[in-house]
Structures are given as C-alpha cells and as structure tokens.
Amino acid sequence: MIRSLRTGVSGLKSHQVRMDVISNNIANVNTTAFKRGRAAFNELLGQTLLGVGRTAGGRGINPAYVGLGVSVGSIDVNFAQGALENTGVATDLGINGDGFFVVRGGDRIYLTRAGNFTINRFGELVTNSGLQVQGWAFDENGELRSAALEDVRVPFSATAPPKQTENIYVRGNLNAEASTQDPVSLTISSDNPFYPTFTFQVERNDIYEWTGSIIDENGQVIATDIQITFDEDWNISSMSSSDSGVTITEIPASDPDDPSTFQLTVNNYDPDGSGSITPFPISFTFEPLSSSSPANPIGLELQEIGEKVTISTVVYDAQGKDSSVILEFTRINSLENGDPQDEWALRILDRDGQPLHTGYLAKLIYDTQGTLTEIRAVDGGLIDDLSGDGELTLPVSLDFNGDGLDETFTLNLAGADDALTQYAGSTTATVRDQDGQPPGSLIGFSINQEGIVELNFSNGYQQKIYQLALGSVNNVNGLQQVGDNLWSLTSSSGDLALGRAGVELNRTVIVAGTLEMSNVDLATEFTDMIVTQRGYQASARIITTSDEMLQELVQLKR
Structure with a gap:
C-alpha cells in the first residue's frame, strides 16, 4: 500500500510541474517572441516481479514489473514561428524564418527572437534591457567588413558629402515632324x-x-x-x-x-x-x-534654324553648389526637306537662357529609322558613334557655376538598351538622371529585409553602415533561458554559427516595423490545463484510495 501512495505523490508532483508550464505559457501569451513550453513525462521503473525466462516446455516467460510512478522527463520549448504583428516602429524587427538576433551584455553573447529594440542616447541599437545589438560594419566603399562583430550604432551627426555631376543621361524622343527653319x-x-x-x-x-x-x-x-x-x-x-x-x-x-x-x-x-x-x-x-x-x-538678328526642344536640369560642382542649366536641341536638317541627313544641334544655356559656350556644341545625327547613330562636332568631326560599346556620349567642359573654372561631365544620349530617339509624334525628351548631389543632412535610417541598416540623407543619398548578424545553433532546445527573452549557449546547444538574412540563412528575412508574437495557442493551453487537472485529480484519488485500503488493513485486528 505504501508503494501506491508514493506513486500517487509522483503523479501529483509531475502534474503540478506540467500545470506550472501551462501557467507560464498562458501568462506569456502576449510576450514578444515567447516560445511555449511543453512538459514531457517519463515513467519510473520500479520493482521487477518476474524476469525473462523459459518454462519446462521451452516457452518464453514475459517479464513483469511494478512501476513507481511518473517523473518530468523534460520541458521542451516549441520554437515554431510566431505571427508577425505590425507596429510601425522603425526599430522593431521581426524575424521570419530561422535564427536569432545576436546581442552583447558585457563580455557575454546572448540570442533573442524579440526584436523590440530602441536607440539609446549614444545612438546604439539596444534591447529593452540595454544589451547592444551586434552586426558587421560596411567600409567607406560600401563593402561589408565580415570580421569581428560590432555594436550597431546610428551616427545622428552624419552628413552626406556632395558629389560633382559626372554624368547626365538624356532619354525620350525628339519629334521627327519638328520643322526646320523657314527663310x-x-x-x-x-x-x-x-x-x-x-x-x-x-x-x-x-x-x-x-x-x-x-x-x-x-x-x-x-x-x-x-x-x-x-x-x-x-x-x-x-x-x-x-x-x-x-x-x-x-x-x-x-x-x-x-x-x-x-x-x-x-x-x-x-x-x-x-x-x-x-x-x-x-x-x-x-x-x-x-x-x-x-x-x-x-x-x-540671330535666327534659330528650326524648332527647339529645351530640357532643364540641375548640375552640381565639387562643393555641391547647384546650377540650373538648359539643354537646347534645335532641328537643323531634315531628310523630308531634301537635306542629306536628319540633324539636331545642341546648345547648353544657363538658367537665364544665355549660352554657356560659343555657337553650337555638337550635332546629333539620326538615320532614316529615327535612331541616333553619331554625335559630331559643328565642323563635322566625329565625336562618338555606335560602333563601340553601344553608347553615345558627349564630353562637356563648361563653367556652369561662374567661378571661372570649367566643370567636366559626360552627356549620355544613348545606351546599350535605350537612347534619345527621333520618331514622329510628341516630344518626350527629358533628363532621366544625373549623378551629382548637394551635401545632405541625416533625416532617418531604415533596415531592409537583409538586416542592412541604411542612413537616409536629405539629398536622397543612402549609405549602408551595418548588417545585423543572425545566430543559429544545431540544437535550439539546448539553449538556456536567462530571462528577458534571452537565451545563452550551452554545451548541449552546440557552437554559435553566424550568418546573414537572405545569404547564409537564405530562407530568413528581417521585417522592419513588426514584432514576432508569442506562439502560445490559448485553445491548446486550456485543453492541456483540463487534461492536467484530471491527471492531478486521478493521482489524488490514488492516495485517498490507498489510504482507505490501509485503513481496512489496520482494522483487520480489533
């Protein structure tokens, strides 16, 4: 009878532990990136009553033993993906896929799935308990330095340097029906x-x-x-x-x-x-x-040869000072008028419409298909054609900011895939892009799906400064919980492997402005709670029943 009492007690203790795990799951139903636990029971081997043997006739005898109850074999953690909740906060980061954020506290490294980070007064990206988020830095050339991990820090005093305009790209269409000069x-x-x-x-x-x-x-x-x-x-x-x-x-x-x-x-x-x-x-x-x-x-009085097309753009010098200039295309020859070729003359004017150079800068030569084939100097000398790399470019050296020094840039009129065409219809010629920029001040930062932290400047320039490191281990259930949504490495978890979202962890992305929710399912927890309650009640009945049987045994002698 005493043995059955002990067995009932083991059932009470084990189910109490399971109830503790369920209670913890329910209590953390709204904890960021919480992973639900599960108590797994093991039976306790007791006394063997009959060992394996054979009868006189050679038949086998099955073993028989009496168990001593139940124990908690393990408390496992379910690392299934939690749903992502949109928060709209730039420093909130959710992991969709495998891996953990890597954070540092002193000399120790921890892992976490909770991406509710903030920026402290030093500009460091930290957890809500102040641990620094780790990543790799980019150098000044935009190349990732994949050596030692560094604290991710946003330099709020950063400025973007100016960049002199080196290339202007003109694309679109010049109307093939544009008129040439009347007498x-x-x-x-x-x-x-x-x-x-x-x-x-x-x-x-x-x-x-x-x-x-x-x-x-x-x-x-x-x-x-x-x-x-x-x-x-x-x-x-x-x-x-x-x-x-x-x-x-x-x-x-x-x-x-x-x-x-x-x-x-x-x-x-x-x-x-x-x-x-x-x-x-x-x-x-x-x-x-x-x-x-x-x-x-x-x-x-100077009379233009034919219809004009003007395009305004802004160019920048080495100090980032901007100057408005006008690209002026004038129809000078047309095959329809019996001229030997279709030609447009190019001038560059300042913002007041005054030429920045003497005469025309160059002539654009089109074939009968409306394709730009050559750029020629006014005296007929060839500047560029399509026989090389499929591009048509015009080197320009002009003092467009009035400082007495010429600025040099390249006017790109045709590329390998597109060009400034001459087809009938509307004129759509425009400056598609120019690569200069003024100085810029920091207006914010962003984190993309690869965990790359980019600074955004007022001049449109973006600078990569860090890429967040993600950690993984072979046995996630070997990690040790240390509170505050943190996990530490153990000998059971295996060594930490570092990687990048979308690269080494190619199925993992980091979603800014979201947080991973707890993966606790209340319906499952309440069902487990009922089952646990019944198991606890049954174990209690073992004790009361064994007690009544002992009472009957004691009463045999009166």
Missing part, C-alpha cells in the same frame, strides 16, 4: 529714290553659314548667291557672291578688336526703268540682340 526676310526701305525698297531674304545652310538674295518690291531678284559666314562669336567673318552684278567690300573696324563691316554694292540694277543704272551700296553687320542698329543699315 528669314528683312524688308529695307530708303528715302533716296535711287535706292529702292527691297527685301533681303536669307536661309541658313548650317550653323554658321547663310545664303541670301535681294528681291525688289516687284519680286524681281536683283542679287543672288550671297554667302555669309559667321565666326564663333557670331560676327561676320566673310561675305561673298558669285553674282557678277554684285561687289562686296570688307571695311575693317578702326579698333582691331571690333568686327569688320561688309558693304554689298548692286551694280547693274535700273530702279525706275529709265535706263539709268545707279549702283547702290548696302552695309551689313550682325547684331545678335537687335534686328537693326542706327550705325548700320542692316543688322541681322
């Missing part, structure tokens, strides 16, 4: 009856070359094939004509630094039909900003 006509009248009213009509053949004719008021052409060439400062550098009735004379300026004036004389025109031919001179100068000048009978 420019200037009507000139005079009070002298011998000098008739006439029209000087001029067309541009190229950027600096013009061809003109003189037409009287009756529509009669009185002078033809007047060739005018300009230099890069838009002064007339030469003037000539194959018309035998025209004489052209250059009149140098009194100041050698000033441009010459060209006088054109019509020699064989009878203005009133009287048979009297009176030669009359016309002086030509070039005025970029006005169409006439009191000192000159004719001032030719």
Whole structure:
C-alpha cells in the first residue's frame, strides 16, 4: 500500500510541474517572441516481479514489473514561428524564418527572437534591457567588413558629402515632324529714290553659314548667291557672291578688336526703268540682340534654324553648389526637306537662357529609322558613334557655376538598351538622371529585409553602415533561458554559427516595423490545463484510495 501512495505523490508532483508550464505559457501569451513550453513525462521503473525466462516446455516467460510512478522527463520549448504583428516602429524587427538576433551584455553573447529594440542616447541599437545589438560594419566603399562583430550604432551627426555631376543621361524622343527653319526676310526701305525698297531674304545652310538674295518690291531678284559666314562669336567673318552684278567690300573696324563691316554694292540694277543704272551700296553687320542698329543699315538678328526642344536640369560642382542649366536641341536638317541627313544641334544655356559656350556644341545625327547613330562636332568631326560599346556620349567642359573654372561631365544620349530617339509624334525628351548631389543632412535610417541598416540623407543619398548578424545553433532546445527573452549557449546547444538574412540563412528575412508574437495557442493551453487537472485529480484519488485500503488493513485486528 505504501508503494501506491508514493506513486500517487509522483503523479501529483509531475502534474503540478506540467500545470506550472501551462501557467507560464498562458501568462506569456502576449510576450514578444515567447516560445511555449511543453512538459514531457517519463515513467519510473520500479520493482521487477518476474524476469525473462523459459518454462519446462521451452516457452518464453514475459517479464513483469511494478512501476513507481511518473517523473518530468523534460520541458521542451516549441520554437515554431510566431505571427508577425505590425507596429510601425522603425526599430522593431521581426524575424521570419530561422535564427536569432545576436546581442552583447558585457563580455557575454546572448540570442533573442524579440526584436523590440530602441536607440539609446549614444545612438546604439539596444534591447529593452540595454544589451547592444551586434552586426558587421560596411567600409567607406560600401563593402561589408565580415570580421569581428560590432555594436550597431546610428551616427545622428552624419552628413552626406556632395558629389560633382559626372554624368547626365538624356532619354525620350525628339519629334521627327519638328520643322526646320523657314527663310528669314528683312524688308529695307530708303528715302533716296535711287535706292529702292527691297527685301533681303536669307536661309541658313548650317550653323554658321547663310545664303541670301535681294528681291525688289516687284519680286524681281536683283542679287543672288550671297554667302555669309559667321565666326564663333557670331560676327561676320566673310561675305561673298558669285553674282557678277554684285561687289562686296570688307571695311575693317578702326579698333582691331571690333568686327569688320561688309558693304554689298548692286551694280547693274535700273530702279525706275529709265535706263539709268545707279549702283547702290548696302552695309551689313550682325547684331545678335537687335534686328537693326542706327550705325548700320542692316543688322541681322540671330535666327534659330528650326524648332527647339529645351530640357532643364540641375548640375552640381565639387562643393555641391547647384546650377540650373538648359539643354537646347534645335532641328537643323531634315531628310523630308531634301537635306542629306536628319540633324539636331545642341546648345547648353544657363538658367537665364544665355549660352554657356560659343555657337553650337555638337550635332546629333539620326538615320532614316529615327535612331541616333553619331554625335559630331559643328565642323563635322566625329565625336562618338555606335560602333563601340553601344553608347553615345558627349564630353562637356563648361563653367556652369561662374567661378571661372570649367566643370567636366559626360552627356549620355544613348545606351546599350535605350537612347534619345527621333520618331514622329510628341516630344518626350527629358533628363532621366544625373549623378551629382548637394551635401545632405541625416533625416532617418531604415533596415531592409537583409538586416542592412541604411542612413537616409536629405539629398536622397543612402549609405549602408551595418548588417545585423543572425545566430543559429544545431540544437535550439539546448539553449538556456536567462530571462528577458534571452537565451545563452550551452554545451548541449552546440557552437554559435553566424550568418546573414537572405545569404547564409537564405530562407530568413528581417521585417522592419513588426514584432514576432508569442506562439502560445490559448485553445491548446486550456485543453492541456483540463487534461492536467484530471491527471492531478486521478493521482489524488490514488492516495485517498490507498489510504482507505490501509485503513481496512489496520482494522483487520480489533
């Protein structure tokens, strides 16, 4: 009878432990990343009443023993994934997959699944109990230093250095139906009856070359094939004509630094039909900003060759100072007009629309399919073509910030996969990207799914500073709980293996702004509680029944 009493007591003790485990599970139902426990029982081997043997006939005899009750064999931890709860807090991190965050307390390393981290006054990422979260740092070139672990720290005084614009990428479409230049006509009248009213009509053949004719008021052409060439400062550098009735004379300026004036004389025109031919001179100068000048009978104002497309962008110098510039594309030749090729001329202007250089910078050559094939200098020299790496680029060196020093960048107009095209329809040309940036101040940080901590700056620059380390062991049930959602290594757990989310732990991601919830299921816990309660009650009945049997035994002698 005494043995059965002891057995009942073992049942009470074991079920009490199981009830303790269930109570702990229920109490931690809202604890971040809590993993539910499970009490597993082992039977206690007692007295063997009959050993293994054989009868006289050679038959086997089964063993028989009486157990001494039950004991708690183990309390296992269920490390199943808990659901992720969205919190919206940047420093809250949930692990979806295997592994633990690695944290440091003094010289000891701990593991945790609870990612409710905060930033302390030193900028360190810490647990709610102040332990430093561990990771690997990136160097200044953005390469991960995978040596010793370091405390993850956010430098709130960090600034992003400026970067000079080195590349500007222009993509989109230039309208193939854009018009080229119509003839420019200037009507000139005079009070002298011998000098008739006439029209000087001029067309541009190229950027600096013009061809003109003189037409009287009756529509009669009185002078033809007047060739005018300009230099890069838009002064007339030469003037000539194959018309035998025209004489052209250059009149140098009194100041050698000033441009010459060209006088054109019509020699064989009878203005009133009287048979009297009176030669009359016309002086030509070039005025970029006005169409006439009191000192000159004719001032030719700069006329663009054709339709223009302007694109505004911002470029940065080495100190991060920004300058607004305008890329201006002008249609100068069109195959539809009988020109030898489709061409657009390029100029770069400042924010006020003034050219940053003399004349046009280059010409863009398109084929009949609307594909940009070449970039040529104004004098026809090849700058770049598609015969190399599939890119068309134009090196530019201009003083766009007005400091007296040229800044150098590359204008990229075509890449291996796309380019600035010329198709019919709308014009969509735009600066897709430029790689310069002003200085930036820190506006925040973010942590991506690989656990990479990136600083975000006001200029759009992002800098990688750390990647969080994740730890794993061969036997997670060998880890020892030390409170505060922390686990420590033991000889049973095995050595700590470090890895990165999405790399060594390729099925694990870190989700910022979330926390892993407890994996306790209340329905399961309450069911286990009922079963445990019944087991405890049954063990108690063993004791009371054995007691009654002992009472009957004592009462045999009265």
